[in-house]
Amino acid sequence: MALRQPHDDAGAVRGELARARHALSEAAKRTDELIASLPEPGQRSARQRATAAAAHDAARAARGVFMDTHAEAVYHELTDRRTCYLRLGELVETAAIAFPGLVPTAEQMAAERARPQAGKEGREIDQGIFLRGVLRSPLAGSHLLSAMLRPTARALRLLPEFSRTGVADLGSVRMQRSDGAARLTMCRDDCLNAEDNQQADDMETAVDLALLDPGVRVGLVRGGEMSHPRYRGKRVFCAGINLKALHAGGISLVDFLLRRELGYIHKLVRGVLAEEGPRWQSPAIAKPWVAAVDGFAIGGGMQLLLVFDHVLAAADAYFSLPAAQEGIVPGAANFRLARSVGPRLSRQMILEGRRIWASEPAARLLVDEVVQPSGMDEAIERAVGRLAGPAVSANRRMLNLAEESPDEFRRYMAEFAVEQALRLYSDDVLGKVSRFGGSGGK
Numbered sequence: 001m002a003l004r005q006p007h008d009d010a011g012a013v014r015g016e017l018a019r020a021r022h023a024l025s026e027a028a029k030r031t032d033e034l035i036a037s038l039p040e041p042g043q044r045s046a047r048q049r050a051t052a053a054a055a056h057d058a059a060r061a062a063r064g065v066f067m068d069t070h071a072e073a074v075y076h077e078l079t080d081r082r083t084c085y086l087r088l089g090e091l092v093e094t095a096a097i098a099f100p101g102l103v104p105t106a107e108q109m110a111a112e113r114a115r116p117q118a119g120k121e122g123r124e125i126d127q128g129i130f131l132r133g134v135l136r137s138p139l140a141g142s143h144l145l146s147a148m149l150r151p152t153a154r155a156l157r158l159l160p161e162f163s164r165t166g167v168a169d170l171g172s173v174r175m176q177r178s179d180g181a182a183r184l185t186m187c188r189d190d191c192l193n194a195e196d197n198q199q200a201d202d203m204e205t206a207v208d209l210a211l212l213d214p215g216v217r218v219g220l221v222r223g224g225e226m227s228h229p230r231y232r233g234k235r236v237f238c239a240g241i242n243l244k245a246l247h248a249g250g251i252s253l254v255d256f257l258l259r260r261e262l263g264y265i266h267k268l269v270r271g272v273l274a275e276e277g278p279r280w281q282s283p284a285i286a287k288p289w290v291a292a293v294d295g296f297a298i299g300g301g302m303q304l305l306l307v308f309d310h311v312l313a314a315a316d317a318y319f320s321l322p323a324a325q326e327g328i329v330p331g332a333a334n335f336r337l338a339r340s341v342g343p344r345l346s347r348q349m350i351l352e353g354r355r356i357w358a359s360e361p362a363a364r365l366l367v368d369e370v371v372q373p374s375g376m377d378e379a380i381e382r383a384v385g386r387l388a389g390p391a392v393s394a395n396r397r398m399l400n401l402a403e404e405s406p407d408e409f410r411r412y413m414a415e416f417a418v419e420q421a422l423r424l425y426s427d428d429v430l431g432k433v434s435r436f437g438g439s440g441g442k
Contacts, residue, residue, distance in 0.1 A: 009062035028101025031059040067133025075140035085147035124253040128421030135414035155208030182210035187224040192239035204264035240299020247433040288387040327429035
């Protein structure tokens, strides 16, 4: 089957939206027909892989130009003139129906989810191109960020019970309210709190509950005791992305990597957008957060610390961002870390995988307090008490606005959407995660 050259399709999708929509659909259809004529991704010859790559490149060039040209009009239509607040998953599902060929269909994504990472077609890259276009637009991107700051349906359903009892067991996260503090415990004890799609959902639900419950003044995040053989009975903060889940194809660009950053981590910074309240005030309900690091904060765990108001670490803990060694981008750490530690140490940690021990002087750029393991509980209570003052929330809001511009964050996440998608399907990442095909922990 002969494909048109990428520049032909790219030129056709620059025109008026109705004609561009049809041209994009036709280009995607030709690509899908060619891909369907080839064996499954893992069974292709080198020549067939090159043919598939060229076909995908042609369609992706057209998608990129289409979104560069029509992003605001597309988003306007998908959200009914920005009157509907669609979360990431809802947005890509709606786009698949309204604009055939722009993003994968539900059936295509179901087929992808059934395959290990190395056996996928890489259709999440197309989702990344679409979301990059949305986030690049100041109008559409800002609206999407607002949609992602709204409470989840799951949290709203659980809120009355949590407000009444002060207890919630969400699966990978347990939480308890006491003395005005919502105490979130990450409890994936079998895999050292390594993160996956489910953990992102549970953490966002927990953060929403803590922010929405009027009985909570401060949030605390800590790792629970592990059952993993190497750390049995010891607390661990977080081992980063679950590489076994990534190998198995269970780490989603939309439902984990992007949702995590635009959902609960962003809510830790900005708060949750309330449906009610005086509109002349900030619509966000934001509260201060404390992190307590036992054992280690690796990868995504280290990324989390960059948005907390107070970070405690046990004296024997360490921190690392081995994303470059694993082959991926460490979330928004590239955006935030230099603000804390400076450009040189940022590059050492992200590009070279430097590990920082809590006992090193450099650790004071990452944490506020280093205490002996036996003194962690008392230090946590002191930190929670210091952040419970009535003026703390107002001041942290102004600090966060000064330190992290919403527009700069939006622009960073636009490029992250594609860069991370490409990394997920790169040969080096697929080779590395193949070592995690067995059972057990991370």
